[in-house]
Amino acid sequence: MVEKAGGVRDLEREDLPAVAALFQKTFRRSEPARPSMVSYLSETLFDHPWYDEEIRSKVFVNPDGNIGGFIGVFPSRLELEGRLLRAAFAGSMMVDRHEQNPLAGARLLRAFLSGPQDISLTETANAVALGMWQKLALPLDIAYSLNWLRVLRPAGTAIQIAERGMKAARFLRPVASLTDGIIERAGLKGFRVPPMQGIGRTNFWDASREEFSNAMLKLAERFPLRPQWDRASLQWFMDQAEAKRQFGKPSWRIAENRSGDLVGCYVYYGRPGGIGWLLQALCAPNVAGELVDDLFAQADAAGCVAVRGAGHPWLTPELISRKTLFYGRAFFVAHAKDKSLLQPIKAGEALISGLAGENWTRLIGDDFD
Template sequence: MLEKADTATVRDLETEDLPAVAGLFQKTFRGTASVPPSLLTYLHEILFDHPWYDQELRSKVFVAAHGQVRGFIGVFPARLEWEGRSLRAAFAGSMMVERPEEHPLAGARLLRAFLNGPQDLSLTETANATALGMWQKLSLPLDVAYSLNWLRILRPAAAAVNLMENAVSAARLLRPISQLADTAAEKLGLSVFHAPAAQASGRVRFQDAMMDEFVDAALTLKQEFPLRPQWDRHSLEWLLAHAAQKRRFGDPSWRVGISRDGEPVACYAYFGRPGGIGWLLQALCKPAAADDLVDDLFGHADGTGCAGIRGAGHPWLTPALITRRTIFHGRTFYLAHARDKTLLQPIQSGQALVSGLAGEKWMRLIGDRFD
């Protein structure tokens, strides 16, 4: 039986809703009804203990006529700055509706509740095809530059098995065969996928870094972007501490590029492990260092044995990625909305730092599991 629209409500999330939201998350994204305690703890941390928590920018729940939570959209606050102006922003993520055939308008109502909030900028970097359709019905187009997900293959057989495992877990049994195939191709000189050794340009020297050194570099390099997060050391360390827990793609590596005069001109953080496909969390650089950053990223991932490395849209890296055998594809979609359309200009021109650590992909809700 369909729920009548006027008998259901959309309201702000309360702490007592978290068990229902956790259960809905597990059913929707993990295919299980079991709710691990760690998920409840994590939800409270990112939804109520965020360093930029805003009482007016809370997540939304769809409550059916009988009072049960049947839908949810995560609202994650962000503080941005542009031309000396402080902006309130909010990212929408993890939208889910239980039994959507009974509540066909729930998703649209949750999205509208989010967009009608007090934020200056409404953003998402994780829209799937369904969510993209909802945004576009409101005449809100996707942003192509930040939606260009990419993949650089380093070991083709192992990369193919990794991709197969996303659909069929039993494909992991093929890992030993894929390793033999890639090793044989390398010995015979048949592999053209390995990243060439990074050429020493003389301009930038990359080195492994501790997390606090990465923080120092990121706080400096964020100034290269006209629209950027108002990170301070506390907020950035909080985000990185959460991101560092996200080990599905391997262990984190922090790299910083230093110029000849000793100043940081590039930095990046990625996760990777031998035989797996690594994942780039964040990359920042001065424009002249983009080629050096991409070369070092691919070379470092190759040297650690990754089958490949992938990432979401980093428009400032796109020219360098295009010229280095990188595959671009649609995986998730980036969308932005503002009542003041001038705020969208730096996003549309690819000059905004509004993804990764500056977005929502640092969260374990995206691509991680809870025990």
């Protein structure tokens, strides 16, 4: 059914070329969308393993009948202590010519929140989107919104950050590398990670995807609110995450204690000269510090100039004590009519981000050829 112009309706497959073009214009400021992006939108929005006909992405239709706004919606299946929940994550939200449609974003968000899901979430709200959530009296969750950065090579980090706003800054990479080398040779190693001494309580090792998947399924049971993954659905999310290569190749790591018991796992992206990115980390509370140390050491050895990540409440105390910077970049917000569903989130005991959230998608931080 065609909605009247100027309204919000569910996304249809035939809308995807227009949505892809709007995405490129809003977030990439680049050439028209390529067919690969259209097919990717089709795969992630319509062929999602938890696709729900009643929980779909929304488009805003301009008075002229063209699509002028979009909010991506990723359905999810969560469980809370045996109770199955319908959930939905709000992904990319965009409006063309916002000054002409000042209420379009708010209408898209309201349409999303009025869906049949038990709980509505986002882990990637920018400052503008956060303002819209807050106008509805829905505050951000601080614990899951604490984005962080651990600098390893300061000059290289500065250049990487500068490149986000000025591509020409990449020509200064050799100078940054030389500068960081001088800093290290001068003995100013305050940014670098000290070598790990001896054998700790925990043994970390590179894992295969299958081994990592098994670890994720087992460790997820520690969280009262978590995805209702099975092996097939988790593999789909891992496939999507592995396809993101702008930040480098993903490294899958597993941790066991001295008795051979599984106690942790994490996956991060990294490449020489780039800023590594932690996608997901799960662990027993008593090994969080060793997980952070191993992550930093791995990123340093891989030649990363820094490593960053989104909010992992169970890692925050260890990050704070290891010269880590915290900043606001992407914000986490959750809403449910049944407020008891939010308690695990407020307590920092919910597995609802990264592979369990929406950061697996290539729409966040990746390019399309």
